[in-house]
Amino acid sequence: xxxxxxxxxxxxxxxxxxxxxxxxxxxxxxxxxxxxxxxxxxxxxxxxxxxxxxxxxxxxxxxxxxxxxxxxxxxxxxxxxxxxxxxxxxxxxxxxxxxxxxxxxxxxxxxxxxxxxxxxxxxxxxxxxxxxxxxxxxxxxxxxxxxxxxxxxxxxxxxxxxxxxxxxxxxxxxxxxxxxxxxxxxxxxxxxxxxxxxxxxxxxxxxxxxxxxxxxxxxxxxxxxxxxxxxxxxxxxxxxxxxxxxxxxxxxxxxxxxxxxxxxxxxxxxxxxxxxxxxxxxxxxxxxxxxxxxxxxxxxxxxxxxxxxxxxxxxxxxxxxxxxxxxxxxxxxxxxxxxxxxxxxxxxxxxxxxxxxxxxxxxxxxxxxxxxxxxxxxxxxxxxxxxxxxxxxxxxxxxxxxxxxxxxxxxxxxxxxxxxxxxxxxx
Amino acid sequence: xxxxxxxxxxxxxxxxxxxxxxxxxxxxxxxxxxxxxxxxxxxxxxxxxxxxxxxxxxxxxxxxxxxxxxxxxxxxxxxxxxxxxxxxxxxxxxxxxxxxxxxxxxxxxxxxxxxxxxxxxxxxxxxxxxxxxxxxxxxxxxxxxxxxxxxxxxxxxxxxxxxxxxxxxxxxxxxxxxxxxxxxxxxxxxxxxxxxxxxxxxxxxxxxxxxxxxxxxxxxxxxxxxxxxxxxxxxxxxxxxxxxxxxxxxxxxxxxxxxxxxxxxxxxxxxxxxxxxxxxxxxxxxxxxxxxxxxxxxxxxxxxxxxxxxxxxxxxxxxxxxxxxxxxxxxxxxxxxxxxxxxxxxxxxxxxxxxxxxxxxxxxxxxxxxxxxxxxxxxxxxxxxxxxxxxxxxxxxxxxxxxxxxxxxxxxxxxxxxxxxxxxxxx
Numbered sequence: 001x002x003x004x005x006x007x008x009x010x011x012x013x014x015x016x017x018x019x020x021x022x023x024x025x026x027x028x029x030x031x032x033x034x035x036x037x038x039x040x041x042x043x044x045x046x047x048x049x050x051x052x053x054x055x056x057x058x059x060x061x062x063x064x065x066x067x068x069x070x071x072x073x074x075x076x077x078x079x080x081x082x083x084x085x086x087x088x089x090x091x092x093x094x095x096x097x098x099x100x101x102x103x104x105x106x107x108x109x110x111x112x113x114x115x116x117x118x119x120x121x122x123x124x125x126x127x128x129x130x131x132x133x134x135x136x137x138x139x140x141x142x143x144x145x146x147x148x149x150x151x152x153x154x155x156x157x158x159x160x161x162x163x164x165x166x167x168x169x170x171x172x173x174x175x176x177x178x179x180x181x182x183x184x185x186x187x188x189x190x191x192x193x194x195x196x197x198x199x200x201x202x203x204x205x206x207x208x209x210x211x212x213x214x215x216x217x218x219x220x221x222x223x224x225x226x227x228x229x230x231x232x233x234x235x236x237x238x239x240x241x242x243x244x245x246x247x248x249x250x251x252x253x254x255x256x257x258x259x260x261x262x263x264x265x266x267x268x269x270x271x272x273x274x275x276x277x278x279x280x281x282x283x284x285x286x287x288x289x290x291x292x293x294x295x296x297x298x299x300x301x302x303x304x305x306x307x308x309x310x311x312x313x314x315x316x317x318x319x320x321x322x323x324x325x326x327x328x329x330x331x332x333x334x335x336x337x338x339x340x341x342x343x344x345x346x347x348x349x350x351x352x353x354x355x356x357x358x359x360x361x362x363x364x365x366x367x368x369x370x371x372x373x374x375x376x377x378x379x380x381x382x383x384x385x386x387x388x389x390x391x392x393x394x395x396x397x398x399x400x401x402x403x404x405x406x407x408x409x410x411x412x413x414x415x416x417x418x419x420x421x422x423x424x425x426x427x
Numbered sequence: 428x429x430x431x432x433x434x435x436x437x438x439x440x441x442x443x444x445x446x447x448x449x450x451x452x453x454x455x456x457x458x459x460x461x462x463x464x465x466x467x468x469x470x471x472x473x474x475x476x477x478x479x480x481x482x483x484x485x486x487x488x489x490x491x492x493x494x495x496x497x498x499x500x501x502x503x504x505x506x507x508x509x510x511x512x513x514x515x516x517x518x519x520x521x522x523x524x525x526x527x528x529x530x531x532x533x534x535x536x537x538x539x540x541x542x543x544x545x546x547x548x549x550x551x552x553x554x555x556x557x558x559x560x561x562x563x564x565x566x567x568x569x570x571x572x573x574x575x576x577x578x579x580x581x582x583x584x585x586x587x588x589x590x591x592x593x594x595x596x597x598x599x600x601x602x603x604x605x606x607x608x609x610x611x612x613x614x615x616x617x618x619x620x621x622x623x624x625x626x627x628x629x630x631x632x633x634x635x636x637x638x639x640x641x642x643x644x645x646x647x648x649x650x651x652x653x654x655x656x657x658x659x660x661x662x663x664x665x666x667x668x669x670x671x672x673x674x675x676x677x678x679x680x681x682x683x684x685x686x687x688x689x690x691x692x693x694x695x696x697x698x699x700x701x702x703x704x705x706x707x708x709x710x711x712x713x714x715x716x717x718x719x720x721x722x723x724x725x726x727x728x729x730x731x732x733x734x735x736x737x738x739x740x741x742x743x744x745x746x747x748x749x750x751x752x753x754x755x756x757x758x759x760x761x762x763x764x765x766x767x768x769x770x771x772x773x774x775x776x777x778x779x780x781x782x783x784x785x786x787x788x789x790x791x792x793x794x795x796x797x798x799x800x801x802x803x804x805x806x807x808x809x810x811x812x813x814x815x816x817x818x819x820x821x822x823x824x825x826x827x828x829x830x831x832x833x834x835x836x837x838x839x840x841x842x843x844x845x846x847x848x849x850x851x852x853x854x
């Protein structure tokens with residue numbers, strides 16, 4: 001990937017990036033005051049342009065695919081890269097769906113009179129300029145642009161270099177849609193260079209970029225964390241737990257544990273470690289272990305677990321592991337305190353669930369487990385912007401500041417204070 | 428200051444700081460689940476301890492004052508350092524006031540049933556561990572500790588080295604108060620070292636510290652921005668504007684402009700640049716300029732301004748300047764567009780006001796001026812946590828993510844998702 005041919009952009013990459021930043025900042029000013037109708041018109045026009053230019057999109061995508069095959073990219077990466085008819089249909093449907101969401105911008109809340117006589121409230125406003133850095137899927141180009149536009153932000157998109165031609169073709173459709181709606185074309189700009197210095201430059205343009213959203217694997221997110229001088233909204237690890245309490249309903253426990261692990265293996269909200277109360281362990285494992293094995297899941301257990309069922313001994317490292325694979329760590333605990341200590345100590349603060357019929361324990365778990373999603377009697381797989389009713393998902397934030405958990409359109413906005421007086425002064 | 432005597436702590440500063448971090452993290456777990464009553468009992472007990480140990484506090488404070496005088500600190504710094512009876516009374520009153528505020532932690536909002544049958548809501552939770560770095564005033568020790576404690580966070584306090592003895596004496600009172608209420612003493616820890624490496628170490632302990640709050644001058648904030656690998660809640664510049672529109676009520680305009688500049692010169696929400704519509708400039712300046720001069724304010728004007736009143740020519744740099752002094756930059760503009768362009772271009776996104784009776788222009792100003800507080804017909808001096816009804820103020824954030832504008836207790840919290848099911852799984 002690093003040795004790919006250079007692109008048409010041959011100017012110094014830092015000044016090229018600063019040019020994008022300057023234009024994005026100017027566009028963001030116009031977008032902040034743009035009515036919902038104009039933004040929605042733009043989204044519909046982008047969808048129309050994508051539909052009209054399927055041939056060009058396919059041709060550009062073929063260039064990326066051919067290069068990827070020449071470079072011996074693995075089959076999964078090549079598959080992610082492909083923009084076939086059904087993926088184009090999904091992009092178009094996604095654009096219409098985001099257009100249909102309510103506009104978060106401008107809502108004023110908590111507008112109250114103060115003793116001084118002024119009225120004070122808070123207005124929801126765009127963040128300004130968002131830098132989005134992502135990996136191979138070209139559909140993210142349309143998706144990220146639409147989320148940014150709908151929330152009133154200008155975006156600078158830096159996709160994977162292997163998808164450059166596809167991404168630029170989609171960006172041309174976006175530019176035409178913006179122009180049709182009378183919005184600045186610089187509202188959405190893609191980095192037209194595969195120069196790896198582009199990412200470094202983007203991460204340091206704090207005067208032009210208000211937030212960075214990395215969407216991709218752990219390597220990308222860690223690089224962004226290390227290098228960015230701009231605040232980020234990001235997702236790191238998903239080491240999710242289900243704790244089966246001794247006062248659990250065993251049928252619910254089995255159903256939830258199996259779903260949390262086996263519904264999909266590679267997602268961030270998949271259970272990686274199962275914790276079971278010692279009093280219910282024999283019963284629970286006698287039902288769960290065979291179902292896991294039938295689903296192809298290999299068990300790694302603590303000593304007490306291996307006394308009850310077959311498996312490989314779990315090492316200390318296993319408790320920290322995000323397998324993203326058909327492997328499950330299992331630990332038998334003495335009770336809810338040890339379960340919560342395990343989760344807060346080894347977990348990644350993503351999503352954790354308790355299965356119990358005991359209200360007091362459910363209440364403690366919700367309050368004391370320090371994770372972005374905490375659940376009672378539900379599968380961790382529900383941790384998702386669509387399941388939570390956010391309409392669209394920018395990603396799942398594992399940070400604590402700003403947005404925590406699934407991030408929707410409001411995660412791309414902030415609130416400013418608005419004050420109304422009638423000549424009021426401070427005494 | 429840098430050459431001050433070494434303290435009792437002579438261990439390697441990084442491992443000393445990591446020890447504080449580890450204890451703070453453990454304490455934060457206990458605090459997250461602590462009931463409001465225990466936190467309020469602790470705050471009352473701290474107040475009582477400060478009241479009971481006035482003699483010791485005065486003696487420790489004298490040590491700091493004597494050293495400051497020997498080091499020829501300026502009079503203003505020495506004054507800020509002093510803990511006299513009335514300042515101790517203010518600290519005690521402040522602690523009771525924070526105890527009386529509603530506890531933000533645990534509130535669940537937007538708990539709704541989703542089509543899948545699960546209920547999803549959001550619970551307000553502490554951030555975890557807050558590192559607070561501040562300069563000479565020792566009263567910040569009590570204030571910052573109280574805000575952290577009330578919002579369920581553990582805090583690590585790093586005050587100015589010149590106030591070390593005073594800060595440690597106050598921290599001992601806090602520890603006794605925490606113990607009396609059964610809360611971990613490590614909930615509030617002060618760095619007992621003047622080693623300047625302490626700040627650098629604190630800014631890099633991202634595994635133990637969730638947010639850094641610098642409270643002090645621009646030099647401190649800029650250092651924190653440069654070095655911190657931890658998210659910050661911070662205040663940088665306050666280049667605040669009042670724009671007097673040609674449809675302003677002239678009496679309101681005069682009152683607001685004079686108050687915004689002269690009520691206090693050194694505060695971040697003081698007006699630094701006055702913008703006046705060309706059609707009302709002669710009338711407005713004929714009344715405002717003499718009042719400014721009587722208040723000792725020197726004017727720096729654009730060319731058109733200097734054609735109407737006396738003053739020094741303003742340079743390009745003046746439009747960026749946060750004077751914090753009796754100086755005012757004045758510019759005559761062609762209308763609201765040029766005013767907003769000036770504010771968004773030269774301003775610091777802190778607090779800006781428009782004086783106008785025209786609803787359409789007020790509406791545009793509120794939407795399009797990208798500042799943490801935007802005001803119609805009110806003095807910029809109102810931008811303040813107490814005036815806004817937040818009860819207590821951690822500071823005024825000039826950031827866009829997380830908290831924007833005056834930050835109260837909720838600014839030290841986040842929201843996690845809570846999910847309730849009854850054995851629900853994802854299909």
